Amino acid sequence: MLSTAVAARHLRLAGARAASKLQPRAPLLSHTAVAFATPTVRNAFRSLPRATFASVASADKKAFTADQYPYLKRDQSFKKLTDGDLDYFKSVVGLSGVSQDEEDLEVFNIDWMQKYRGQSKLVLKPSTTEQVSKILKYCNDNKLAVVPQGGNTGLVGGGVPVFDEIIISTANMSSVRSFDPVSGALVCDAGCILEVLDNYLAEQGYIMPLDLGAKGSCHIGGNVATNAGGLRLLRYGSLHGTVLGLEVVMPDGTILDNLSTLRKDNTGYDLKQLFIGSEGTLGIITGVSILAPKRSKAVNVALLGVSSFDQVQAAFKRSKDELSEILSAFEFFDRASIDLVKQHLVAGKNDPLESPHPFYVLIETSGSNKDHDDEKLNSYLEGLLTDDIVQDGVVAQDTTQFKNLWAIREGIPEACSKTGSVYKYDLSIPVPVFYQMVEDMRARLEKEGVLGEDKNVRSVVGFGHIGDGNLHLNIAAKSYSDEVANIIEPYVFEWTAKHAGSISSEHGLGLFKAPHVHYSKSPSMLALMRRIKDMLDPNGIMNPYKYLPTE
Amino acid sequence: MLSTAVAARHLRLAGARAASKLQPRAPLLSHTAVAFATPTVRNAFRSLPRATFASVASADKKAFTADQYPYLKRDQSFKKLTDGDLDYFKSVVGLSGVSQDEEDLEVFNIDWMQKYRGQSKLVLKPSTTEQVSKILKYCNDNKLAVVPQGGNTGLVGGGVPVFDEIIISTANMSSVRSFDPVSGALVCDAGCILEVLDNYLAEQGYIMPLDLGAKGSCHIGGNVATNAGGLRLLRYGSLHGTVLGLEVVMPDGTILDNLSTLRKDNTGYDLKQLFIGSEGTLGIITGVSILAPKRSKAVNVALLGVSSFDQVQAAFKRSKDELSEILSAFEFFDRASIDLVKQHLVAGKNDPLESPHPFYVLIETSGSNKDHDDEKLNSYLEGLLTDDIVQDGVVAQDTTQFKNLWAIREGIPEACSKTGSVYKYDLSIPVPVFYQMVEDMRARLEKEGVLGEDKNVRSVVGFGHIGDGNLHLNIAAKSYSDEVANIIEPYVFEWTAKHAGSISSEHGLGLFKAPHVHYSKSPSMLALMRRIKDMLDPNGIMNPYKYLPTE
Incomplete structure (x- = not known):
């Protein structure tokens, strides 16, 4: 639906005809507030x-x-x-x-x-x-x-x-060791909570280069050990790029003291990289040095309603051109996701858009000049409306609205879990076939007769980080059953492997995916991983039964 | 010198008083062209x-x-x-x-x-x-x-x-294997020349995430094997973040097929990281998958004259706040550098600023909106002049001027080599003591009686990437001598170690620095490196005598 009306409850994007009447550079989207009545449930869990x-x-x-x-x-x-x-x-x-x-x-x-x-x-x-x-x-x-x-x-x-x-x-290791306000290098204990670090940096005008739903509980050491991705990866890159140094205790007690605060250091193998994403199987990370970017002075959030996944892709391509250096998130969810949020969470009490849409895109921009960012975002959104790439949308007008829009996206995992049991998959999939995975899975579960209002599986939802090619496929069921599990697996892994994807985009392997890693890594890769594990942990005491398939 | 005059030969930055007369958002710096008469010698070597x-x-x-x-x-x-x-x-x-x-x-x-x-x-x-x-x-x-x-x-x-x-x-392995214009993932043979890849991507609206003086000759496989830094690292990060996957042949002939094009993949140890910066000591990189960013539509370059290194630091701190997301280079060189360029290269024929300054800063911005970028840059430069942080400057008005300004910075290594012999050091040093290294080295060489117009050492110059904390210290001599070498080393390494720096920021270890790596890495780090080397290359056939100190 292309609407030119400004609704009382929330701001509608001006459509093509209305937009053309506006003065150049007029702040198209700042007239009316988005009036969400509900408290934020961002990171509720x-x-x-x-x-x-x-x-x-x-x-x-x-x-x-x-x-x-x-x-x-x-x-x-x-x-x-x-x-x-x-x-x-x-x-x-x-x-x-x-x-x-x-x-x-x-x-x-x-x-x-x-x-x-x-x-x-x-x-x-x-x-x-x-x-x-x-x-x-x-x-x-x-x-x-x-x-x-x-x-x-x-x-x-x-x-x-x-x-x-x-x-x-690592709960008792939670001190910040140093922070350099010129370079942005933060050195801290592994047990520091991500949100605590982010708040600490906020006072200095900096920001942690990663953010995720669990930030109120998760430890930075765990983030590094699992190579956590999250919401800022699109902008600031992965931990393999932002971690400057690590202090690691090896299984034999040796302390690897590599807490460098240098941005560049080409003196030998970059050993810290081995531990980033090793999930505690090679040693224990006790200290982290990480490069914090400057906190952006201006942040915008927009939520868009889109009629097809092809149009989601078109909007993404344009965002890379037009929002470019200020784009900090391009998140996506389908109608089934928001239906669950509406059903189970206060965040979904009021539908953010006037009518339902098959797909939703949440865009965040972060920059140093609010006027410039507004102009770029408005121009981008006008273009999308004019070319009928998006059908409706809202832009947050203040911090509360900003949080409320994010609360919908971040509330999806919790809403899924309210159904009873969730089969969670975290896949990297090439963007062109990104949503086909969800559709194929729905069709498969329907065909097998287990999906429906009176069936065990209630909903198959897709959401995630389009900007990183990272799909979260959640299958919400009333209860766990082997029957359903056998319909889903190994189909989901085979499908992913067939499209050269990854069966773990950001969640890691742990116990769950250790037996399935061969879908994403070749025998020669797995053999080398095993040799590294055996060299560094010859007794196998570090986090056993996980990560690598048993021999 | 704070000048408000617009010179005929080059554009002077408007000073504080002149600036205050200008209309808001008027393009302060676009009236007169910078008229360099000399052809570009960018990357002359x-x-x-x-x-x-x-x-x-x-x-x-x-x-x-x-x-x-x-x-x-x-x-x-x-x-x-x-x-x-x-x-x-x-x-x-x-x-x-x-x-x-x-x-x-x-x-x-x-x-x-x-x-x-x-x-x-x-x-x-x-x-x-x-x-x-x-x-x-x-x-x-x-x-x-x-x-x-x-x-x-x-x-x-x-x-x-x-x-x-x-x-x-790798000279005969130079094909592009694939490019995905949606994600920006480029997959190519290791022998592709960096500049050829950059030109290829330019046609698609993308850019290689790294750039360096040798780009007309260097191979992407070599870049990855040496973890090359260069001119765009400040903006796009290191190869540890931008390389998506590698194909590597191990010494025993095993092919590690990890040419992933996925931005996120948490399925096991990130093995490719071991080979990034391993300088051919663990295997041969035969294929590279790398994430190319979108090419910026707008690029600006400014050269500033600064009277002290403290002011260079002040300008750097402000650039992080005010140029923020559009800052793509913050390079620095001293007067001794430009004197050598003037003496030896056509790029230095005309001094870019009216009078000499002790320090120079080259700033590049890259963004998606020329008007926005101009406004940010002008506002930043006006502030620097108003607060007397910089004393003079020019802004490139077209591509030729853009190249000419870069040619001065990039011509420094070649200009140094014209003296006869160069002692080259590539150090990571905390920004506050960054230039003290150069001053201490000059004082030491003077005290030892080897520096002067009629002495062997003719000039000690400092330049580099302030944004990355990377100092290039070049000591230009008439000829190599053990006497001079012994004055410089191990002093330069000890000084660097004392300030928790790195003795190799981006050039790597090779033969030259293998015996000195202990200045930057602890015994436990070196021991683990040796174990990894011995595991992957038990016969030691890969690039022997280099990288790690002999046992």
């Missing part, structure tokens, strides 16, 4: 207290991961924990750094989605790198398996134990 | 034909590297080349892919600076990845040492042999 997980788990005891996945067997070469071991650990980290309490342990044994449940009997919370070094050396010498854990916000079961691995939490 | 090196070398036989550095001894575990080996190589690459002609070989045995001279008897020019695989497998099985070579434009002797290593050139 992170406000869930840790205790919630534990109490839920106690009330409705989740099955152990080891029982859910019977192919997993405890590696009997790993030693079982003894009182002697405990005494040693207490001597290293003190009593306050050791937890054996069963209820406390649940918080660390169960992931936040409550999909995985480990059986660890011990959490250690070192507060210095030297303590981590002593712990790992002891574990390695004694073949005690460990799982490093940050904020426990992972989606693939990589941060929780499977059997009785000792959990080493 | 790359127009030197390969034959020049050979004929010079023949006329004035350069000493062999092995004789210059007597500590280097041929590893006797390496086999010497036999007729049988030659027959095998001919069967793999054909007669045209094999060169044994002595004069031909000089071109590959001697680096472009004519600082290093190897003694190889054989150059192989495979044209497919499979041929590279067969060659390496054979060399590994037979313990024949090899040195991979791209465009032979390196500055640290990393790409030329020391003894009789077989040279494997």
Whole structure:
């Protein structure tokens, strides 16, 4: 629908005819406010207290991961924990750094989605790198398996134990070590919470180069260990480019002291890269040096309604030309996504656009000059309307509206989970066939008779970061069933491999995708990965049962 | 000097008082042309034909590297080349892919600076990845040492042999394999010349994410193998972020097929990172997938005269705030640099500013809207003049002037070499002490009585990429002498280490810096590097005598 009316509840983009009447450079979209009545639920899940997980788990005891996945067997070469071991650990980290309490342990044994449940009997919370070094050396010498854990916000079961691995939490390592306001180099402990760092930098006029829904809980060390992507990657690039240096404790206790704050350093193999995205299988990241960009003075957010995925692509192509250096997000979701948000979350109480559309695009710009950015965005949006590439849209007029528009996009995962059980896939797919994956999956589930209002699978939704080619495919079901799982897998992986995609775009491998990595990596690549793992962790104590397929 | 006059020969920046008279948004700096009469010499050295090196070398036989550095001894575990080996190589690459002609070989045995001279008897020019695989497998099985070579434009002797290593050139692998005009992913052979790729992308509205003086000769495979930095790193980041995938042949002939075109892929260790900057010591890069950014529609270049390095820093800090997302280069050079350019190159025939200044800053902006960029740049420059941070400046008014301003900056290395011999250092140094290195070195050389018009050392110049903290310190002498070398080294490395810098910012280690890497990397880092080298290249055939210190 191409509307020229300015609605009372929200601002409509002026259509082609109306736009032509406007004076050049007049701020086309700033007359009327977008009046969302609802409070923001941006990153709602992170406000869930840790205790919630534990109490839920106690009330409705989740099955152990080891029982859910019977192919997993405890590696009997790993030693079982003894009182002697405990005494040693207490001597290293003190009593306050050791937890054996069963209820406390649940918080660390169960992931936040409550999909995985480990059986660890011990959490250690070192507060210095030297303590981590002593712990790992002891574990390695004694073949005690460990799982490093940050904020426990992972989606693939990589941060929780499977059997009785000792959990080493970075929770007690949360200091900023230094910040250089000229270069933007931030050095901090691995246990710093992403949002805390971002707030710290905001005061200095800088911003963290990454942002994600879990930022209120996740640790920067975990972000680096999982090579987290998120919402700013389109603009600031991946952690492989923005991380300047790392401090890492190797399984034998060796401390790799590479906390460089230099932007350029060509003195030898770039070892830190091995640990970025290694998910705790090669060592524990204890310190991070990262290059923070300047915080943009002007930020705009627009939400657009689009009638086809071809038009979503057309809008994306144009944004690269016309928004170019100020484009900071190009996010996408389908109608099924917003339907779930409307159904389950306050963020979806009021539909942001007057009528429903098959597709939605959320665009964010960030720049140093508000007038320039407004002019670029307005010109871009007018062009889209004139050429009938988008049919409707709103532009946030203040911070609240900005947050409300983001809340819809960021609320999708939580809304999906309200259905009961979610099959979550995180795929890199070439943009031209990006949405075909969702359509093919819907058709398949329908054909098999499991998708519908009275069926187990209620909705198949697609959303994600078009700018990065990253599709989040969520299949919301009433409950988990092997029947549904077997319809989805390995079909979803085969489909992705056929289109030269990646079966894990940003979530990582963890426990979930370890058996499937061959869909995205060749035997020669996997063989070299295994050699690296065996060289750096010969006893295999680091985060076992995960990441690489078992031999 | 703060001038408000518009000079005939070049445009002067309007000073504070004049600026205040101007209308808002009037294009302050576009009245008069900058009239450089000289042809551009940008990247002049790359127009030197390969034959020049050979004929010079023949006329004035350069000493062999092995004789210059007597500590280097041929590893006797390496086999010497036999007729049988030659027959095998001919069967793999054909007669045209094999060169044994002595004069031909000089071109590959001697680096472009004519600082290093190897003694190889054989150059192989495979044209497919499979041929590279067969060659390496054979060399590994037979313990024949090899040195991979791209465009032979390196500055640290990393790409030329020391003894009789077989040279494997990527010259015959120069095809673009694919380009995706939606994502900007370019896939090409390792032997593609950087400038050829950039011209290819220009036709599609894209740009290579790196640019450097040697772009007319250097190969993209060599760029990746040395983690080349250059002129666009400030804007587009390092190759660790922009390289999407690599195809690499390992010493045992295994082909690592990881030519992904995906922006995000978290399926296992990011193996390609190991090879970025490994300088041919772990394998040969045969194919590169790289993310090309959109080419900017508007580009501006300004050259500023500044009276102190403190003011250079102040101008840099402001540029991050005010030019922000459109800043694409912030280069710096001192008066000694431009004096050499004036003395030796046509690019320096006319001083770009009316009077000499102690420091010069070259600023480039790249954006999608010329009016916006002009406004940002003008406002930034006016502020610098008003606050007396810069004293004078010019802004390029057309492509020729754009090239002429860059020609001064890019001509500095060539101008230095005209003195006779250059001691070149490429350092990462924290910006606050960036120029102190140059001053301390000058004072030291003066104190030792070797610097002056009638002395061996004629000039100590500092230039480089302020935006990246990368100083190029060039010490121009009449001829090489051990006396001077011993005054400079290890002082320069110790100074750098003391200030937590890097002894190789972007040039790499090669032969030159292998013995000095401990100034920038700890024993634990070096030990792990050695383990990785030994694992991937157990026979040590890949580019021996270089990169890592000998044990």
